[in-house]
Amino acid sequence: MIPAVFIDKDGTLIEDVPYNVDPTKIKLSPGAIEGLLSLQEAGYKLIVITNQSGVAHGYFQESALFAVEERLRQLLAAEGVYLTGFYYCPHHPDGVVPEFAIACNCRKPAPGLLLRATSEHNIDLRSSWFVGDILNDVEAGLCVGCKTILLDNGNETEWDLSPMRTPGFIVTDLVEAAQVILSVDIGMTSRRPQTVNLGLHNQSLATQAINSQFFT
Numbered sequence: 001m002i003p004a005v006f007i008d009k010d011g012t013l014i015e016d017v018p019y020n021v022d023p024t025k026i027k028l029s030p031g032a033i034e035g036l037l038s039l040q041e042a043g044y045k046l047i048v049i050t051n052q053s054g055v056a057h058g059y060f061q062e063s064a065l066f067a068v069e070e071r072l073r074q075l076l077a078a079e080g081v082y083l084t085g086f087y088y089c090p091h092h093p094d095g096v097v098p099e100f101a102i103a104c105n106c107r108k109p110a111p112g113l114l115l116r117a118t119s120e121h122n123i124d125l126r127s128s129w130f131v132g133d134i135l136n137d138v139e140a141g142l143c144v145g146c147k148t149i150l151l152d153n154g155n156e157t158e159w160d161l162s163p164m165r166t167p168g169f170i171v172t173d174l175v176e177a178a179q180v181i182l183s184v185d186i187g188m189t190s191r192r193p194q195t196v197n198l199g200l201h202n203q204s205l206a207t208q209a210i211n212s213q214f215f216t
């Protein structure tokens, strides 16, 4: 079985443009290539896990997501980064497109996409990670036994840090996320991430407690 890093798309892997499916507006997040290359070289499968409720809301067709996936794969492959999988949830319980307006088991924080990816790619969840920019990503990862990292880029606003929504680590970009993963799993980085920018978006003691487990 193989370790994976599951990665949220909007606001994590790419810059967040709400409900965008225009391939020309897809821009990788700062540090995405550097971070993902180091993870790939260390043997992790890279798998995108994304909620795409715009399908259920009728903002775009499900088929528009094929072009999104294609563009994303192009941008990454141009720098030598290869995605093992791209999984999306097209549903939303309040959607207007009947086919997709359901309470599914794959919209994060539900774990359906993670479980599907795991069985299709022989992933070892216990040695895998979920990296996302909101606590729904963290909850999805935790409920299947992954370690979790939150990118604190301002996209989470509610900070419901209940036990099943408390990330293992909080960082600012995918370079730092990769450094944490490699440090924790295999001690591959000789130095710890220099900054965690505690309190950039969130001053809570919980955040500091989370990071102090690692950065002291």
Ligand SMILES: [Mg+2]
Residues within 6 Å of the ligand: 008, 009, 010, 011, 012, 132, 133, 134, 155
């Ligand atoms: Mg996101």
Ligand SMILES: [Zn+2]
Residues within 6 Å of the ligand: 089, 090, 091, 104, 105, 106, 107
């Ligand atoms: Zn779904």
